[in-house]
Amino acid sequence: MALHHIWMPGSCVFRCLQEVVSQRCLAAVSSFHTTQAQSNSNRTSVVRCGRQRYERMYPVLLVRPDGSTINIRYREPKRIVMMPIDITTLSEEERKVRMRKRGPKKTVVKAKDEFEDDFKVDDYSKFWKKT
Numbered sequence: 001m002a003l004h005h006i007w008m009p010g011s012c013v014f015r016c017l018q019e020v021v022s023q024r025c026l027a028a029v030s031s032f033h034t035t036q037a038q039s040n041s042n043r044t045s046v047v048r049c050g051r052q053r054y055e056r057m058y059p060v061l062l063v064r065p066d067g068s069t070i071n072i073r074y075r076e077p078k079r080i081v082m083m084p085i086d087i088t089t090l091s092e093e094e095r096k097v098r099m100r101k102r103g104p105k106k107t108v109v110k111a112k113d114e115f116e117d118d119f120k121v122d123d124y125s126k127f128w129k130k131t
Contacts, residue, residue, distance in 0.1 A: 057073035064070070065085040074081060087095055 057075060058077040060072055060074035060078050061080045062070045062072045062074075063080060063082045065083050072081075085098070087098065090098065
């Protein structure tokens with residue numbers, strides 16, 4: 001029984017060595033068809049993962065509806081966060097101005113200038129005819 005326990009770690013080492021050698025031999029033989037994944041520090045500098053939630057809090061400037069500002073810690077890296085304005089507290093004139101700003105913008109159609117020219121194709125047709 002004691003011999004069995006002594007022999008087990010050696011067989012495990014032998015198995016590990018066998019796997020490493022077989023992987024290296026197979027990689028050398030079939031390196032033309034496959035590429036190995038390079039897991040090093042350079043790989044993470046190329047790839048950027050889009051995060052749903054940031055782990056740390058970032059300093060952000062919060063702008064209140066009255067115009068006052070506060071420095072806060074926010075979960076996303078932004079510079080400024082503006083609080084929405086409650087339209088029901090505004091006067092009738094200010095409400096109309098804000099609603100007009102929210103509406104669709106009218107596009108101004110620019111008139112294209114028409115240029116008249118006295119160019120005649122027949123005058124220059126002698127240059128592209130083969131003689």
